[in-house]
Amino acid sequence: MTPLPLSFYRRDTETVARELLGQRVCRRLPDGRLLSGVIVETEAYLGIADRACHTFGGRRTPRTDTMYADGGVAYVYLIYGMYWCLNAVTQREGDPEAVLIRALAPEQGQEIWQAAYPRLKPAQWLSGPGRLCRALQIDRACNGQPLTQGDLWIEAGAGAAPAAIVAGPRVGVDYAGEAAHWPLRFHVAGEPSVSRPR
DNA sequence: ATGACGATTTACT
């Protein structure tokens, strides 16, 4: 295991969102088992100027405090009262931007997911921000934790060829006005685990 | 103290 270095995250957020495609999210369960998947879909959230971002306008609250940290930690929050979402905080301390991890292609842990979600096809197990957190047992305990060590980390994968990356509008941010149209969602073309095809 | 709502998913008509 060789986690991506902190310097990977402390850069332009759109660049990090694109380059996270093809990298590997790893999770060590309390019983020692390893789960992992390759990132196939991300979204960039650009901080105070981005109406779709939790930190729009400089909002700093107990929840969003994590986004103000130096890049390289996880920002995990609860949505709709029942699903957790995993983000990688980017940029430097005080610049509250992040990348939402929206979907993974299953790697390690397929027996576990087959048993847990027998009704879903393998490509669906980690398809969607809420689903992947459920499958990897990611919750508020991961919030603020470094992605470079510990029980949740991101390590180098094969990456995604730039030509295979598709950009489009972000999902579920219709309330964000102009920002709702910004092409900050990225996915790997042809990957079956990508959420909401088309 | 109150109430509206959300970076979603699932079940059902």
Place this chain on the structure above:
DNA sequence: GTAAATCGTCATA
């Protein structure tokens, strides 16, 4: 296609 599930967060008072 529509609606339910479910609750922490945040703005308002």
